[in-house]
Amino acid sequence: MCCQFYHFGEKIFCFSDNIEELTGAISNSSCSLEQWYHVIYEGDRHRLQRYVKDMFHIAEEGYSFNYRLRDRSGQLVWVSSKGKCTFDEQGQPKYFLGFLVASKGQNDHDAQSRQAAFLQELRALHSQGQEGYLLMVNVDDLSQINLKYGREFGDGILRDLEDSMGSVDSRFSRPFRNGHSSLCTLATGACRETVETFFHTLQQEMQAQCTLSGGCVSLQEFQVPDSDLLVHYAASALDAAKLDGENQLVFFNPEDYEHKLSAIELQAELEAAVKKDFSGFSLQYQPQVRSETFELASAEALIRFCSPRRGMVSPAEFIPILERCGLIIPVGLWVLRTALAQCRVWRQQLPAFRVSVNMSYVQLRRPEIQAEVLSALRESGLPGSALTIEVTEGIELQEYGYLNTIFSAWKKEGVEISVDDFGTGYSSLGWLKKLAIDEIKIDRCFVSRIQHSAYNLRLLSNIIEVAKSGFLRVCCEGVETTEELAVLEPLQPTLYQGFFFSKPIPPESFLPNDLQQRFQAQCQKMVRTSRTKGNAFENQAVLEHAVLEKTEDAITVCDPDTHELYYLNPAAQRIFGVRDYWGRKCYQVLRGRDAPCDFCPNAALRRDSFYIWEDRNEYCDRHFLLKDKLLDIGERTVRFQVAMDITKREYVS
Numbered sequence: 001m002c003c004q005f006y007h008f009g010e011k012i013f014c015f016s017d018n019i020e021e022l023t024g025a026i027s028n029s030s031c032s033l034e035q036w037y038h039v040i041y042e043g044d045r046h047r048l049q050r051y052v053k054d055m056f057h058i059a060e061e062g063y064s065f066n067y068r069l070r071d072r073s074g075q076l077v078w079v080s081s082k083g084k085c086t087f088d089e090q091g092q093p094k095y096f097l098g099f100l101v102a103s104k105g106q107n108d109h110d111a112q113s114r115q116a117a118f119l120q121e122l123r124a125l126h127s128q129g130q131e132g133y134l135l136m137v138n139v140d141d142l143s144q145i146n147l148k149y150g151r152e153f154g155d156g157i158l159r160d161l162e163d164s165m166g167s168v169d170s171r172f173s174r175p176f177r178n179g180h181s182s183l184c185t186l187a188t189g190a191c192r193e194t195v196e197t198f199f200h201t202l203q204q205e206m207q208a209q210c211t212l213s214g215g216c217v218s219l220q221e222f223q224v225p226d227s228d229l230l231v232h233y234a235a236s237a238l239d240a241a242k243l244d245g246e247n248q249l250v251f252f253n254p255e256d257y258e259h260k261l262s263a264i265e266l267q268a269e270l271e272a273a274v275k276k277d278f279s280g281f282s283l284q285y286q287p288q289v290r291s292e293t294f295e296l297a298s299a300e301a302l303i304r305f306c307s308p309r310r311g312m313v314s315p316a317e318f319i320p321i322l323e324r325c326g327l328i329i330p331v332g333l334w335v336l337r338t339a340l341a342q343c344r345v346w347r348q349q350l351p352a353f354r355v356s357v358n359m360s361y362v363q364l365r366r367p368e369i370q371a372e373v374l375s376a377l378r379e380s381g382l383p384g385s386a387l388t389i390e391v392t393e394g395i396e397l398q399e400y401g402y403l404n405t406i407f408s409a410w411k412k413e414g415v416e417i418s419v420d421d422f423g424t425g426y427s428s429l430g431w432l433k434k435l436a437i438d439e440i441k442i443d444r445c446f447v448s449r450i451q452h453s454a455y456n457l458r459l460l461s462n463i464i465e466v467a468k469s470g471f472l473r474v475c476c477e478g479v480e481t482t483e484e485l486a487v488l489e490p491l492q493p494t495l496y497q498g499f500f501f502s503k504p505i506p507p508e509s510f511l512p513n514d515l516q517q518r519f520q521a522q523c524q525k526m527v528r529t530s531r532t533k534g535n536a537f538e539n540q541a542v543l544e545h546a547v548l549e550k551t552e553d554a555i556t557v558c559d560p561d562t563h564e565l566y567y568l569n570p571a572a573q574r575i576f577g578v579r580d581y582w583g584r585k586c587y588q589v590l591r592g593r594d595a596p597c598d599f600c601p602n603a604a605l606r607r608d609s610f611y612i613w614e615d616r617n618e619y620c621d622r623h624f625l626l627k628d629k630l631l632d633i634g635e636r637t638v639r640f641q642v643a644m645d646i647t648k649r650e651y652v653s
Contacts, residue, residue, distance in 0.1 A: 080159065451484060
């Protein structure tokens with residue numbers, strides 16, 4: 001070990017006398033910073049300079065970095081540099097004091113011996129019922145680090161991590177390697193908070209080189225017959241930390257572990273089912289109904305799986321496994337071919353019938369997918385107009401160029417593209433226009449109990465209006481009740497889908513002509529009943545919607561902090577001559593200004609009463625009596641304003 005000291009004012013490095021043993025390039029105990037950088041291997045020099053600059057910029061006291069030097073013989077040797085920096089009152093670095101250690105690799109025999117000793121200590125502690133924790137720490141993305149900087153650099157990071165784990169807290173045992181990128185340590189008599197502090201200290205020391213994930217298990221809480229199983233538990237917690245975004249510590253949870261084991265078993269069953277000609281997989285079909293005529297238009301193909309051990313398994317459980325292990329590729333093609341074959345049968349009764357098939361992003365990322373879909377169409381003998389491909393809004397839809405290449409090739413053959421679960425992700429109608437799509441499917445969460453939500457009603461109305469202006473078809477999913485359908489009817493979406501019409505049913509129960517007759521009779525009765533009801537106020541949302549749309553007072557809703565407009569009723573749109581207002585600033589639309597009004601009453605607004613004031617608006621040449629207050633809508637607070645036009649009055653009574 002070599003001591004090192006750096007003075008920032010004089011820019012001089014000072015070392016203990018044994019520096020010559022480490023490198024022959026420094027012949028005495030001091031040198032300039034530039035001379036020291038010259039000793040460092042050129043492949044690591046730039047990273048070290050950048051780290052030092054960033055560390056001193058944020059006034060970070062702790063310093064830990066590993067890099068390569070050339071020794072007396074000109075060979076590269078890994079060194080670990082650690083220490084602390086002292087800063088003056090202005091936050092400028094004064095000097096750095098630390099040490100430099102040449103890292104020595106360990107041979108396989110040493111590693112095996114240390115692992116055996118570690119496991120022996122673990123068994124002893126566990127058998128005695130002592131309190132403590134087993135901690136497993138992993139270098140995130142080590143394979144990418146090795147690819148970018150070389151395997152030797154990655155090994156250097158592991159050595160530096162090993163040194164840090166052995167020196168941070170004496171209550172933690174000397175670590176041993178568990179696999180290529182993980183190290184284990186035992187904390188005897190420590191509490192959970194001690195382990196968390198230890199891990200966060202490691203993260204800070206290693207932050208210049210990598211991020212760390214950790215998995216931890218209590219020695220006393222989980223009294224298992226085999227103490228080696230505790231290592232497996234820690235590894236399971238570490239996997240959970242990796243899956244949850246890395247750079248964090250996760251403590252073992254038996255429920256999560258059981259879920260993981262269940263997923264592993266289910267994956268094995270899914271793999272076996274695929275090998276057995278997709279045994280256990282089946283399709284059910286949910287009808288899609290035209291809103292104007294209540295005719296059966298199409299059906300969505302929905303995959304199901306029956307486990308030999310567990311029975312029917314939820315798609316929410318097995319589809320992510322299919323995607324994660326890649327089985328979604330063969331299973332997805334099986335779904336496509338099966339649905340097309342079934343559609344051909346139903347087209348004998350309804351010649352224009354279509355089938356919708358879901359496609360995951362894993363499938364879309366394969367270069368072969370474009371040709372595979374067209375090949376399946378040709379094999380089925382159906383035209384492209386018989387098929388709609390559904391992609392979920394949550395996938396990377398913003399890859400316009402890549403996706404449009406695929407979508408356009410399909411659309412040339414008549415295949416249509418639908419965006420499923422619209423409104424639950426990050427999409428907007430603006431960027432959807434950049435995609436070659438034909439349909440959006442409104443998610444169930446916006447349709448559910450819409451008769452009690454004027455906000456959702458207005459939102460759906462705007463979405464449908466804008467979608468139609470862009471020649472996009474709209475399908476409302478999750479329609480379950482007569483009341484929901486009655487509210488949706490005036491909005492005139494293109495299609496309905498939901499339990500009100502039918503749950504997903506197997507193909508043998510899907511009889512197109514019978515279903516169509518039932519839908520038309522059922523819905524025509526519902527429409528006649530709703531139109532002849534004496535009490536027009538039973539539907540709260542419809543009433544609210546009608547009042548807002550028909551009142552002559554100008555009603556506006558905006559964000560009191562950002563001034564963004566959320567709603568203008570028709571009277572306000574007419575007075576201010578605007579229709580495209582969503583997201584624009586209120587002072588721009590209502591005042592024609594470039595900045596917020598200096599007389600804005602936002603600071604005086606309350607939730608429990610209206611703020612009443614008069615205003616002569618020169619922008620629209622009107623005199624208003626205004627009532628403003630704050631409203632809480634969900635998690636958002638908005639400014640609600642009612643403006644009465646009193647221009648023709650000489651005074652306000």
